[in-house]
Amino acid sequence: xxxxxxxxxxxxGIERHLDSLYSVALRLTRTSTDxxxxxxxxxxxxxxxxxxxxxxxxxxxxIFRIMHNTFISDYRKKSIRPIEASFSDGENDDDDLAxxxxxxxxxxxxxWSNPEREFFNNLLGEQLLEALDDLPEAFRxxxxxxxxxxxxxxxxxEVLAIAPGTVRxxxxxxxxxxxxxxxxQRPGSHEGTSHET
Amino acid sequence: xxxxxxxxxAIEAFYAYLDxxxxxxxxxxxxxxxxxxxxxxxxRIEMEKVLNQRIQKTAKNDSPEVLxxxxxxxxxxx
Numbered sequence: 684x685x686x687x688x689x690x691x692x693x694x695x696g697i698e699r700h701l702d703s704l705y706s707v708a709l710r711l712t713r714t715s716t717d718x719x720x721x722x723x724x725x726x727x728x729x730x731x732x733x734x735x736x737x738x739x740x741x742x743x744x745x746i747f748r749i750m751h752n753t754f755i756s757d758y759r760k761k762s763i764r765p766i767e768a769s770f771s772d773g774e775n776d777d778d779d780l781a782x783x784x785x786x787x788x789x790x791x792x793x794x795w796s797n798p799e800r801e802f803f804n805n806l807l808g809e810q811l812l813e814a815l816d817d818l819p820e821a822f823r824x825x826x827x828x829x830x831x832x833x834x835x836x837x838x839x840x841e842v843l844a845i846a847p848g849t850v851r852x853x854x855x856x857x858x859x860x861x862x863x864x865x866x867x868q869r870p871g872s873h874e875g876t877s878h879e880t
Numbered sequence: 881x882x883x884x885x886x887x888x889x890a891i892e893a894f895y896a897y898l899d900x901x902x903x904x905x906x907x908x909x910x911x912x913x914x915x916x917x918x919x920x921x922x923x924r925i926e927m928e929k930v931l932n933q934r935i936q937k938t939a940k941n942d943s944p945e946v947l948x949x950x951x952x953x954x955x956x957x958x
Contacts, residue, residue: 694955701951705943719947726951730958780892796920803930808938815939829899830932831939836901854895862931 693733696742697726703832704750710827711754712762713816721758725750744834744841751824751842759820780855787863794866795859806865814864822857825850890914890921898928 684692697704704725708718729749736745754762784792815823828834828842829850836854840847866872893911896902902911915922 690955690958693958697951697955701943701948702941705947706939706941709941710939715944719944719950722943722947723950723954726954730955780894781888784891795924797923799927803927803934806934808934811934811938815935826935827939830935836896836899851896851901854899855892858895858928858931 689733692739693730696746697729700743700746704746706831707747707824707827708750708754710816710823710831711751711820712758717758717762721750721754724757725753728753741841744838747828747834747842748844762820779852780859783856783859791863791866795862802865802869810865810868814861814868817864818857818860822853822860825853826857826861829854884917885910885914887914887918887921890918891924894925894928898925898932 701722704722705718708721708725709715712718712721725746729746732749736742784795787795815826818826824843825839828839829836834842836847836850839850843850890911893902893907897908897911902908915925
């Protein structure tokens with residue numbers, strides 16, 4: 684491939700994935716200015732190491748992996764919120780979902796086992812984003828890559844440099860913790876007051 | 881008819897099933913047989929689908945014009 688062809692291929696790939704890169708960057712950094720900086724910095728880094736892309740068909744996981752590594756090295760420390768400590772339960776990737784559920788309150792389990800469809804239909808977008816952004820990064824990232832961007836578990840594992848089984852485990856636990864956060868936000872709940880700032 | 885896998889087994893497979901990551905036909909058949917007969921798990925799967933749709937709709941963002949311009953200028957330098 685000539686330099687011109689490489690540049691054309693790279694430009695087309697960035698164009699195709701720019702919205703997705705920004706969406707993921709926004710959930711990682713949680714501010715639009717940092718997300719824009721992260722994407723721009725990642726594009727520059729990706730071009731500088733374009734010769735490491737051995738298989739053009741793997742452009743998407745390759746560019747997202749570069750962005751995730753850039754986030755870890757340059758942005759992660761800044762983005763951590765104190766509230767994440769309150770969601771520390773269930774971060775052990777080796778535990779199964781039943782173990783996590785066993786650790787939850789009876790009130791939550793009653794609600795969890797008798798879901799009301801209307802609850803999620805009536806949820807405001809900003810409530811959902813707040814709950815998602817408050818999840819620990821490990822869970823937030825896999826949920827966004829899989830549920831929002833449609834990555835497979837194998838692709839997500841490649842982006843995050845973890846085992847596919849860990850992706851599977853984090854999806855189960857992350858989605859359950861997300862529902863716990865939403866449950867705590869529900870009208871009339873006293874559970875969420877400790878998370879308010 | 882195969883044996884029912886039970887709710888505990890089913891909840892461990894919920895998200896892999898929803899995300900299209902249960903690739904073993906027998907596992908899919910066992911899971912679907914369970915939710916066909918378990919009202920609680922069926923309701924939970926339906927609710928999870930609603931939440932999936934809400935997450936997709938809410939967390940998907942278009943890149944802002946300022947970023948598109950910035951990246952375009954950046955790539956001109958390459």
